[in-house]
Amino acid sequence: KxxxxxxxxxxxxxEGKNCTLQCNYTVSPFSNLRWYKQDTxxxxxxxxxxxxxxxxxxxxxYTATLDADTKQSSLHITASQLSDSASYICVVSDRGSTLGRxxxxxxxxxxxxx
Amino acid sequence: EADIYQTPxxxxxxxxxxxxxxxxxxxxxxxxxxxxxxxxxxxxLIHYSYGVNSTEKGDLSSESTVSRIRTEHFPLTxxxxxxxxxxxxxxxxxxxxxxxxxNEQFFGPGTRLTVL
Numbered sequence: 001k002x003x004x005x006x007x008x009x010x011x012x013x014x015e016g017k018n019c020t021l022q023c024n025y026t027v028s029p030f031s032n033l034r035w036y037k038q039d040t041x042x043x044x045x046x047x048x049x050x051x052x053x054x055x056x057x058x059x060x061x062y063t064a065t066l067d068a069d070t071k072q073s074s075l076h077i078t079a080s081q082l083s084d085s086a087s088y089i090c091v092v093s094d095r096g097s098t099l100g101r102x103x104x105x106x107x108x109x110x111x112x113x114x
Numbered sequence: 115e116a117d118i119y120q121t122p123x124x125x126x127x128x129x130x131x132x133x134x135x136x137x138x139x140x141x142x143x144x145x146x147x148x149x150x151x152x153x154x155x156x157x158x159l160i161h162y163s164y165g166v167n168s169t170e171k172g173d174l175s176s177e178s179t180v181s182r183i184r185t186e187h188f189p190l191t192x193x194x195x196x197x198x199x200x201x202x203x204x205x206x207x208x209x210x211x212x213x214x215x216x217n218e219q220f221f222g223p224g225t226r227l228t229v230l
Contacts, residue, residue: 004156034218043118043204043221044157089156102219104156 002027006090006105021108023073023090031095035064035075038087080112117141120205120222128230135190135225137205144210146188151202195229202226
């Protein structure tokens with residue numbers, strides 16, 4: 001069964017600190033993995049995308065890693081800001097359908113305190 | 115920010131009412147999707163469309179229906195709303211799949227539906 005598991009479920013950090021979010025998946029055949037940021041009451045917005053051959057991808061203070069062998073990914077946030085408070089969702093796409101089906105994790109709810 | 119819009123953003127209605135959630139995109143995307151999301155839970159695909167006059171049911175069974183008469187418009191309708199329909203509904207769109215394409219889905223802001 002194709003699944004995406006994220007940890008931790010929630011996380012509270014102080015402004016300026018770093019944090020790392022984890023994602024494990026069993027989706028096969030694998031196409032790509034995205035990290036989305038979802039602000040409260042908004043739709044998800046893509047932060048990074050990684051394909052099978054990529055190990056790391058950065059987008060400003062966000063750095064994603066991918067280990068396709070162990071089927072694990074992480075999202076590292078550097079020097080957190082109050083605006084980073086959101087849900088971070090790991091989304092894996094398979095390449096076995098023309099739909100481009102997405103498998104969503106439940107997200108990690110990040111709260112950044114001043 | 116993606117050019118995909120949803121209205122209304124918030125809706126509170128009584129049981130038994132008929133409602134339509136609107137979704138439109140100006141990117142010319144062929145594929146469109148409706149997801150349902152409850153607090154702290156993952157998004158569940160309830161409907162999708164490959165293009166005009168194409169509609170399919172998703173992974174999660176839903177009593178809602180959709181239509182795709184125009185490329186840019188993908189409304190979702192509930193004929194008789196019930197409290198169990200209370201949820202957030204997210205619309206998304208993506209380009210037609212190409213070899214090597216990454217199928218990024220662009221999401222609208224969502225509609226928060228509450229049925230009393």
